[in-house]
Amino acid sequence: MKSVLILVDGANGQVAKSTGELATFAKRIGEVIAVVFDPSLVAGLGAYAIDKVVVVGGFDATKFSPAPIAESLAQLITTKSASAVLITSSARGKEIAGRLAVISGSGIITDAIDVDADLITTQSVFGGSTSVHANVSHGTAIITLRSNAVEVIAASATPTQEDFTPTISDMAKLATVTSSQPAAKGGRPELTEASIVVSGGRGTNGDFKPVEAFADSLGAAVGASRAATDAGWYPHTHQVGQTGKTVSPQLYVACGISGAIQHRAGMQTSKLIVAINKDPEAPIFELADYGVVGDLFNVLPAATAAIAAKK
């Protein structure tokens, strides 16, 4: 049977949902080996379709960003004869995958939305207008997968657990983390995991309250355009777009966002797109399934009230 390494994501004892998605994909291919660098996450792995958990230790993974993670995974590819490594498509995930591809002499595919039992991936490119099927033809298949692309399957058995101490080169320790501020974790769902995202742009004029109230009525995550994050109205970690996060929820609601190409790059593969904008000519309406031409300060509170009335 093939074995597949998946890189576990999460923080403070909370395993990211995307890790469950990686396990779900990996289970189609073979034995699922979860590689975890943060021991606090081990307990949370029992919920997913994982056969084996490898706890990597012997160095402080939080002190040197991606390099030592990539070296550890490369060593595990050899010891476990892995056919594939699946990693979540985040900024950090893709960098780890890139280094890993170089070290292990393997091909790499990023931003896949699907991978089948034969390791053939599907990517959605050019704003969702084109589906590309691809495979890795050399070495171990290094694949990064977008969040929210598959329904997570549950665990079938308790995974076995082992420890692994990699050899970390001096080169991997050249850049050191001197301090860090973890992204603030609010009460709302994580942007890339949420099935509904409500985003605000320059049109909010700095007042995100109606956006947040509507988001909360739907149990949604809150996103923002670059105009809103640059102005300091919302944290950068909530930016949706080319240089922000890529989201692909069931429903995306753009409020006071014009729909610049860089914003679209992060949301245009959403299943259903709604836009609220004062300007009937705003480009966001070109891709909206439902557009309301109007002032978000009127439309959003009315919509929030209508949701409350339905409950």
Added chain:
Amino acid sequence: MRIAVCVKQVPDSWAEKKMNGQVLDRAGVDAVLNDLDEYAIEQALQIVEANSPTKEAGPESGHTITLISMGPDRANEAIRKGLSMGADEAIHVVDDGLAGSDALATSLVLANVIKSGNFDLVFCGTESTDARMSVVPAMLAQRLGWAQLTFAASVAVDVGLSEVKIARATEVGIENMSAKFPAVISVNEKINEPRYPSFKGIMAAKKKSIQAKSLSDLGITPSEVGGKAAWSNVKDALLRPARGAGIKVEDSGDGGSKLVDFLAEKRVI
């Protein structure tokens, strides 16, 4: 200080893109300098200006900025734009054998050029708008054996100490990182506001050197790069049905409730 900036020419992001067989059809669309690479050039310029006795970039500053680009002949236009912003010179790797190269081959070629240039710092954008892989800077650091300082939202360089500090901004939050030269740095779009080339800059750029290099100049065998050497293969690319035209309503007080009716009808709420 010797600084290199890796710049790529990409299809204009507003242009409609399509596939030509297994690869992106680049011929039919306008090409521009990858916008994030402008931020990388700007950052290099600001560092040189801050450390220059005359507070200006250029040969008198004692520091040099070399643009490095791999791409077809017409990538020259993007390189020229970077030179007109104020970079000093450029190396352009151009060879028919490079067509269809994957990120692994691109990083191999760029690392090869960087190795022979005696650079202290290499700047990149965080992502090219066509490939959208965000992996080349990390691959470069790995291939060169240099420090990787990527996704920088701010950069501070201490030339005396040969040290560079960044604030790395990713989904996990902010990590303050530091390393000694040499380092590969990628910058995001929060870091600065790239300058427009001035008339003087445009005129000066016409006289600046763009050195063309072929694979044989770099000692790279053609079997290591290009489409045939790619370690990932596109099997097929299928057009998906286009999104149908949506519904658009004018709000006259009932826009919010109509919207909610639509969401209920679509069963998303």
